[in-house]
Amino acid sequence: MNTIEILDKRNCCGCTSCAQKCPKNAIEMIEDKEGFLFPSINKEKCINCGLCIKTCPMLNYEVEEKENFPKALAIKNKNQAEKMKSSSGGVFIVLAKYTIKNKGVVYGASYTDGLNVEHIRIAKEEELIKLQGSKYVQSNMNDVYPYVKKDLQNNKKVLFTGTPCQIKGLKNFLDKEYENLITCDLVCHGVPSQKLLKKYIKFLEEKYNKKIIKYDFRNKEKNGWGLTSKVTFEDGTFKYINSDFDPYYSNFLNCNTYRESCYNCKFAQKIRPSDITLADYWGVLSIHNEFYDENGVSLILVNSEKGNEILKENKEFIEKIETNLDYASSRNKNLISPSTRPDKRNYIYNEIDELSPKVYFRKVLKYKVTPKKFIKLLVPNELKRCIKKIKRYKND
Numbered sequence: 001m002n003t004i005e006i007l008d009k010r011n012c013c014g015c016t017s018c019a020q021k022c023p024k025n026a027i028e029m030i031e032d033k034e035g036f037l038f039p040s041i042n043k044e045k046c047i048n049c050g051l052c053i054k055t056c057p058m059l060n061y062e063v064e065e066k067e068n069f070p071k072a073l074a075i076k077n078k079n080q081a082e083k084m085k086s087s088s089g090g091v092f093i094v095l096a097k098y099t100i101k102n103k104g105v106v107y108g109a110s111y112t113d114g115l116n117v118e119h120i121r122i123a124k125e126e127e128l129i130k131l132q133g134s135k136y137v138q139s140n141m142n143d144v145y146p147y148v149k150k151d152l153q154n155n156k157k158v159l160f161t162g163t164p165c166q167i168k169g170l171k172n173f174l175d176k177e178y179e180n181l182i183t184c185d186l187v188c189h190g191v192p193s194q195k196l197l198k199k200y201i202k203f204l205e206e207k208y209n210k211k212i213i214k215y216d217f218r219n220k221e222k223n224g225w226g227l228t229s230k231v232t233f234e235d236g237t238f239k240y241i242n243s244d245f246d247p248y249y250s251n252f253l254n255c256n257t258y259r260e261s262c263y264n265c266k267f268a269q270k271i272r273p274s275d276i277t278l279a280d281y282w283g284v285l286s287i288h289n290e291f292y293d294e295n296g297v298s299l300i301l302v303n304s305e306k307g308n309e310i311l312k313e314n315k316e317f318i319e320k321i322e323t324n325l326d327y328a329s330s331r332n333k334n335l336i337s338p339s340t341r342p343d344k345r346n347y348i349y350n351e352i353d354e355l356s357p358k359v360y361f362r363k364v365l366k367y368k369v370t371p372k373k374f375i376k377l378l379v380p381n382e383l384k385r386c387i388k389k390i391k392r393y394k395n396d
């Protein structure tokens, strides 16, 4: 058999690389009941060329090890305003602005109409805001890879960002190295489906009886760097939601809602398919307390000479120090292994169509509030900052 066949859902990450590569347009991405996309082959159109198999990152996931890489850095953007709009230390925006200043283009995940999340192409600096911030859902790649190839062939600088499986999907699709391509992946927990996110948005709209126009997973206005989301309604009002007290967010963080391939992720390791890997530097306070910043610190892995170069060229915009990758991995499990599949995953999507948003999120996605979480919520932010300062002082 020379064509892709999905016998086990754990073996397809939904990158769409096979569908974009197929010379006969024989592959269509079809949504399953849970809302994840899988390839479906039209046997009439297929000529058995085998390109879909060759391009699949779940079948061809090997990444070349490079001498002296990866290098782990604690890093942050010097521009506070840019960092406030970013999930962690705001390094993505520095690399993206550099690319556009050099007449290049940037590809990444953006909300589009109706709060869909898709990969788009950005050529203007003022539009980069669309890509800033993590969207904790699977971004739809549509037919973006051929556009990347065209830009590369036209000698444009391209910065492509995404989950590591999307980066490997692109690299397999291109099937050759391009000097003008720079790739950034993320340390990746896993992704829920867009169907789940849509149902959740509906749940919130019904709860507050208002239309939602914006959903920001990693808002820093109220609590600084952390896991607070901000929902903005059509009438201009907004609400901050703590991840511990939210059905979508808490189930995401507890690994209950991911695509099946995420529990079988080939990319949850220190050797990565990109030039630079971006992550939150959780635990930075305990190892580099002088570098801690309440508005965010990133951990990055520099994986190639190209990654090194782009950081050198942007050194005036960032602060960085070398760090210990083993320590960083101990605080960020997905750098070394995939998320563990919990039993709850067996049934979490089962009644997504049958139950109303209210019943579904209150019953199936209900979450536990532990006393520790409750006490944490009651502690005023000023006191939390004082505790962090004391911790920094004690570590000095």
Ligand SMILES: Cc1cc2nc3c(=O)[nH]c(=O)nc-3n(C[C@H](O)[C@H](O)[C@H](O)COP(=O)(O)OP(=O)(O)OC[C@H]3O[C@@H](n4cnc5c(N)ncnc54)[C@H](O)[C@@H]3O)c2cc1C
Pocket: 085, 086, 087, 088, 089, 090, 091, 092, 093, 107, 108, 109, 110, 117, 131, 132, 133, 134, 135, 136, 137, 138, 139, 161, 162, 163, 186, 187, 188, 189, 190, 191, 278, 279, 280, 281, 298, 332, 334
């Ligand atoms: C699904 C997902 C899971 C993650 N899991 C972890 C984790 O376990 N540990 C950890 O340390 N960090 C994780 N991250 C990364 C983290 O949330 C930040 O994105 C990272 O710290 C970079 O932040 P930044 O401040 O440099 O830039 P930001 O401006 O926050 O980064 C934005 C970049 O993320 C990309 N992006 C946003 N949403 C998506 C998406 N849905 N799919 C693909 N690309 C997307 C954008 O294209 C853009 O390039 C995850 C990110 C995502 C999207």
Ligand code: SF4
Pocket: 002, 003, 004, 021, 022, 023, 024, 025, 026, 027, 041, 045, 046, 047, 048, 049, 050, 051, 052, 053
């Ligand atoms: S074998 Fe070739 S023609 Fe058939 S589905 Fe795969 S890529 Fe398309």
Ligand code: SF4
Pocket: 004, 011, 012, 013, 014, 015, 016, 017, 018, 019, 038, 039, 052, 055, 056, 057, 058, 059, 169
């Ligand atoms: S992982 Fe990507 S390339 Fe492989 S079968 Fe799934 S969608 Fe196709």
Ligand code: SF4
Pocket: 013, 163, 164, 165, 166, 188, 189, 190, 191, 259, 261, 262, 263, 265, 266, 267, 268
């Ligand atoms: S966990 Fe792995 S398979 Fe899932 S989206 Fe992230 S990189 Fe892809």
